[in-house]
Amino acid sequence: MKILKVISLLLDYPTQVIFDAKDELAQAIAATRVISPEQRLAVQALVDELTAGDLMDAQEAYVKLFNRGRHFSLLLFEHVHGESRDRGQAMVDLMAQYENDGFAIDTKELPDYIPLYLEYLSHCDEPTARAGLADVEHLLALLAARLVEQGSPYAACFQALLQIAGFEPEVAIAEVSEQVSQEVYDDSFEALDALWEEEAVTFMSSEQTDSCGINSANAPQKQREDVAVPLHWVDFAHDATATNKV
Known part of the structure; x- marks a missing residue:
């Protein structure tokens, strides 16, 4: 949408x-x-x-x-898990969801950053996007x-x-x-x-991050575009994934 x-x-x-x-x-x-x-x-x-x-x-x-x-x-899991270690597993699970759906993360933002989550949902079909918000x-x-x-x-x-x-x-x-x-x-x-x-909490080790397959070459990628801006604005006129999904 x-x-x-x-x-x-x-x-x-x-x-x-x-x-x-x-x-x-x-x-x-x-x-x-x-x-x-x-x-x-x-x-x-x-x-x-x-x-x-x-x-x-x-x-x-x-x-x-x-x-x-x-x-x-604007970090979803901060409101749910605070600084507990449960937040780390929730992030790993969300990153795996992105990977499974072919949505590659190439920014420094955490996966539960709401604008990033919305960009992901904008690539999904309408029922999936609505369910993700629900x-x-x-x-x-x-x-x-x-x-x-x-x-x-x-x-x-x-x-x-x-x-x-x-x-x-x-x-x-x-x-x-x-x-x-x-x-x-x-x-x-x-x-x-x-x-x-x-006290700082380390949510993910480097091994966990690698296991999430970020930017994996094996998955079909919906690579986020235009690295010049934080969340990469895609011109509607050239965004085939959004056609007729308003």
Whole structure:
């Protein structure tokens, strides 16, 4: 689905690609029918906000929101397993899933990085993509609720993902609202320093990484393109895998 590729790009660290592709993004958002008209407007509003100002300002706002602590972390398993060793096995399993489906990872991001996961799902058929989102519905709702509470336009991305997965965003968010209301959010540098002081956990040994077969020559590859950007924007006009999957 093209819209998953759009949301993947919007949730990744802002680059010049967003500015250069804003017309294509707008076309893809307007064309999709897997989210409601209201949700299309909300996602488009995020595109407009990101591209209306200076790129460095967008990058600074992104880092302040997503890269300070775990509250808004874009790593799926961080919300499930924290720093436990169970997270390492979950990563190995997800990497194996990517490999089995011929999706090669050639970035430095962890496999549970949400924009990467969405890019993977954008290559899947629609039922598989919807099921993949449904599997993490609670986490999508949790992040959506937290972002709504902060008044962030990024909430539109997670609300759209909930809708694609077959859930009503308002209902899903309401189900986690009590949990979110009781959370204490601290994005101070002192709190960030405290996180860094926690004991580091090695999730995967080099042998485990090798066994996952990343970039394996034996598997049919859907190699991620354009290494110049963090999550590699593929021109819709040349993306055969996304044809008629909006």
